Amino acid sequence: MKISTDKKISLLKKMVLIRVFEEKTEALYHQELIPGFVHLSIGQEASTVGSCAALRPDDYIISTHRGHAHILAKGAEPKYMFAECFGKTTGYCKGKGGSMHIADFSKGILGANGVVGGGFPIMTGAGFSIKLRNTDQVGMVFFGDGASNRGTFHEAVNMAAVFKLPIVFVCENNQWASTSPAEKMVAGGSVANRAHAYGIPGFITDGSNVLKVLEAVQEAVERARSGRGPTIVENETFRYKGHFEGDRQKYRTQDEIQHYRMHRDPIDRFQTVLIEEGVLTKKAVAAIWAETKTFIDEAAQYGLDSPLPKPEDALKDLFTNP
Amino acid sequence: MGVRDLSCSLAMAEALMEEMEQDETIFIIGEDLTAQGGIFGQFRGLSKKFPDRLIDTPISETSIVGAGVGAALTGMRPFIDMHFADFVTTAMDEIVNQMAKIRYMFGGQATLPLVLWAPDGGGISAAAQHSQCLESWIIHTPGLKVVAPYEPADVKGLIKAAIRDDDPVVFFQHKRLFNWTGPVTEEEYVIPLGKAAIKRPGKDITILTYSRMTYECMEASRALVQNGIDAEIIDLRTLCPLDFELIAQSVKKTQHAIVVHEACLTGGFGAELAARINEDLFEYLRGPVVRVAAKDVPMPFSPVMEKYVLPQIPDILAGVDKAMKNKRPDTNIPHAVNNQT
Ligand SMILES: Cc1ncc(C[n+]2csc(CCOP(=O)(O)OP(=O)(O)O)c2C)c(N)n1
Numbered sequence A: 001m002k003i004s005t006d007k008k009i010s011l012l013k014k015m016v017l018i019r020v021f022e023e024k025t026e027a028l029y030h031q032e033l034i035p036g037f038v039h040l041s042i043g044q045e046a047s048t049v050g051s052c053a054a055l056r057p058d059d060y061i062i063s064t065h066r067g068h069a070h071i072l073a074k075g076a077e078p079k080y081m082f083a084e085c086f087g088k089t090t091g092y093c094k095g096k097g098g099s100m101h102i103a104d105f106s107k108g109i110l111g112a113n114g115v116v117g118g119g120f121p122i123m124t125g126a127g128f129s130i131k132l133r134n135t136d137q138v139g140m141v142f143f144g145d146g147a148s149n150r151g152t153f154h155e156a157v158n159m160a161a162v163f164k165l166p167i168v169f170v171c172e173n174n175q176w177a178s179t180s181p182a183e184k185m186v187a188g189g190s191v192a193n194r195a196h197a198y199g200i201p202g203f204i205t206d207g208s209n210v211l212k213v214l215e216a217v218q219e220a221v222e223r224a225r226s227g228r229g230p231t232i233v234e235n236e237t238f239r240y241k242g243h244f245e246g247d248r249q250k251y252r253t254q255d256e257i258q259h260y261r262m263h264r265d266p267i268d269r270f271q272t273v274l275i276e277e278g279v280l281t282k283k284a285v286a287a288i289w290a291e292t293k294t295f296i297d298e299a300a301q302y303g304l305d306s307p308l309p310k311p312e313d314a315l316k317d318l319f320t321n322p
Numbered sequence B: 001m002g003v004r005d006l007s008c009s010l011a012m013a014e015a016l017m018e019e020m021e022q023d024e025t026i027f028i029i030g031e032d033l034t035a036q037g038g039i040f041g042q043f044r045g046l047s048k049k050f051p052d053r054l055i056d057t058p059i060s061e062t063s064i065v066g067a068g069v070g071a072a073l074t075g076m077r078p079f080i081d082m083h084f085a086d087f088v089t090t091a092m093d094e095i096v097n098q099m100a101k102i103r104y105m106f107g108g109q110a111t112l113p114l115v116l117w118a119p120d121g122g123g124i125s126a127a128a129q130h131s132q133c134l135e136s137w138i139i140h141t142p143g144l145k146v147v148a149p150y151e152p153a154d155v156k157g158l159i160k161a162a163i164r165d166d167d168p169v170v171f172f173q174h175k176r177l178f179n180w181t182g183p184v185t186e187e188e189y190v191i192p193l194g195k196a197a198i199k200r201p202g203k204d205i206t207i208l209t210y211s212r213m214t215y216e217c218m219e220a221s222r223a224l225v226q227n228g229i230d231a232e233i234i235d236l237r238t239l240c241p242l243d244f245e246l247i248a249q250s251v252k253k254t255q256h257a258i259v260v261h262e263a264c265l266t267g268g269f270g271a272e273l274a275a276r277i278n279e280d281l282f283e284y285l286r287g288p289v290v291r292v293a294a295k296d297v298p299m300p301f302s303p304v305m306e307k308y309v310l311p312q313i314p315d316i317l318a319g320v321d322k323a324m325k326n327k328r329p330d331t332n333i334p335h336a337v338n339n340q341t
Helices: A006-028 A046-054 A069-071 A078-085 A119-132 A151-162 A210-225 A254-264 A265-276 A282-305 A311-314 B009-023 B059-073 B085-099 B135-139 B152-164 B213-226 B243-252 B269-284 B303-309 B315-323
Strands: A060-063 A109-112 A139-145 A167-173 A202-206 A231-236 B004-009 B026-030 B054-056 B079-083 B115-118 B145-147 B169-175 B181-183 B197-200 B205-209 B231-235 B239-240 B257-266 B289-292
Touching: A006 A046, A006 A069, A006 A078, A006 A265, A006 A282, A006 B059, A046 A069, A046 A139, A046 A167, A046 A231, A046 A265, A060 A069, A060 A119, A069 A078, A069 A109, A069 B231, A078 A282, A109 A119, A119 A139, A119 A151, A119 A167, A119 A231, A119 B181, A139 A210, A139 B135, A167 A210, A202 A210, A210 A231, A210 A265, A231 A311, A265 A282, B004 B009, B009 B026, B009 B152, B009 B181, B026 B059, B059 B079, B059 B085, B059 B205, B085 B115, B115 B135, B115 B152, B135 B145, B135 B169, B135 B239, B135 B269, B145 B152, B152 B181, B205 B213, B205 B243, B205 B315, B213 B231, B213 B257, B213 B315, B231 B243, B243 B257, B243 B269, B257 B269, B257 B315, B269 B289, B289 B315
Parallel strands: A060 A109, A060 A139, A139 A167, A167 A231, A202 A231, B026 B054, B026 B079, B079 B115, B115 B169, B145 B169, B205 B231, B205 B257, B257 B289
Antiparallel strands: B004 B181, B145 B239, B197 B231
16 A cells, blocks of 8 residues: 555654643643543554544544544544543533543544443444435444453444444454453454454454554445445554553553563654654654644643533533423 | 451452352352452452452453353352443343343242342542442332442441342442441341441431432531431431331431432432332321432533532532421321420
8 A cells, every 4th residue: 555655744643642642641640630530542553543544534433431542533632632631611522521431523523432332333323324324434433352242342243244334343452451351351362353253354453553554444444435344453552551540450560561662662663664764854753742742731731721611511411402 | 356447348358258258159250350359449359269259251241240140040149240330231131121030920930149239329520421320220120129338337248148138139339438448347247138227316307318328418417416407317228128117217206308319310219218208108297208319410520510410418408408497287297206305
């Protein structure tokens, strides 16, 4: 697959954006400025950015509890995301959702779901809707290795296969579902393997290589868009942080994490390639980081400076016609 | 033997330890049980002692709960960890159509000695899908016993009773109470299901509550004393079977009652209690039975809104006020026990 220089640079920028956003979120959480649960995607940037890069602005995604990266990759604005994480009225969901439930329906982001496996059946409905409305949109549902063990996954994949729905199932296999290793919990060797049972294609990609992810997902998206049905793409990746912020992580060693960071960090790898190829200079890469940091600091500040909701706002938005 | 302070999670772990030592048919099934002693520390020490009897499963709640039902039917005593009470939704058929019905539908042939353990409740900014109190759904399903204690000592005694009971017991425990500590005797004891407890004796009004709202009611009672109101606080502990005897005793004495729960108002257990009291104790009542509950919306994330939705001490005080003002005159209450002497 031929990927333009501009596209490559934009892939790097998106990954850096996610990393910086997540590191800022981590810091803000530990300063006790973000209440509730926070699940970070640091380490998984290539999987998410490569996948969303294959989509059009009018395509749909559904995200998970670990959702910041998906939402950023689909084009959401960090300042409204921070505001949501702080529970401010300027947040995407006016402070009703928080870190675990960010959505921007205007950008095709049908929401981050706190129920593991909650997104699969909903995307099936978006798939029917696309068919009935006769558009050529595509729906992409993100999920973890753990979620592939919910019955909802199997029902939705079968339904999508039966009706050739335009859906790409993107598994971000970060090796762990909370304290449970994928190796032990996912029968059949891989999530992608399960595709064969439903007669649809399933691919495993090196989820730390953004170009490899893009290539596989692009093919799946084209298949969906041209009416040939769903695909499962499983990106092998790794989460560097705890399951949630505050997780003691007794179930794994720091060595395991360090090893991945040293050898397979998705951003380090891609930067090195771009510098070697002469696409970017070291200085240009440094500038991307610096600009992103300023941008994210400003976005966070916007959120911090925003007003809190009024307590009675809790009663709004329950019904369209109360 | 002495008394020591234990948290609710340690009281629970101790109850499980004692029961599992005595009965080999007990096993625990659910997600993330062993790596860190359960996500709330509620299983601390158990996997070391009983490595084969804690089963860490994939994220497959439908099958976790269904497996509990099947194992109970075939000679085991499963303790099912629902992870978060909100996820009962993912196994509703297993709970409502299977667990609750199998014994009755098959003419009493089967027993289902299982516990479905579900940590519930809000107040931790966990937003709409991780903050619910869903006991009403379960209570509205005949065939399920329901427990929702508050104090560590009650947690311990009731976990033991729930495990020993031959019927399905849904055991709710509030997430904000896991670190709540209180005295627990070292001696072994069991608290029978179906027995409420008076946590504060009083004579002016009966406050019926359970789970974490017991704490709020105890706090509210101090402010009430300053207003000259001596409230009797009853922690129901078990919602099904219900200790209506104790409720009736108290209401006959105080002639006023309110119900306080964290679940939202409409269709909540407070409605059931108010109806029961109204039907059976009407002649003793001098005021309306008032419900204090969360507002009828999903739980919002932002702490300012969440606090507004959840019942707070001023809401309890307002509830008491509403129940006690506009009293019916004494003369209308022929059977009332006069304790105003
Ligand atoms: C139905 C349901 N069960 C359990 C949970 C609790 N829980 C939240 S995240 C998680 C692990 C999810 O693992 P995975 O799907 O692999 O995603 P990852 O966290 O690795 O991104 C669990 C068990 C939940 N939110 N919803």
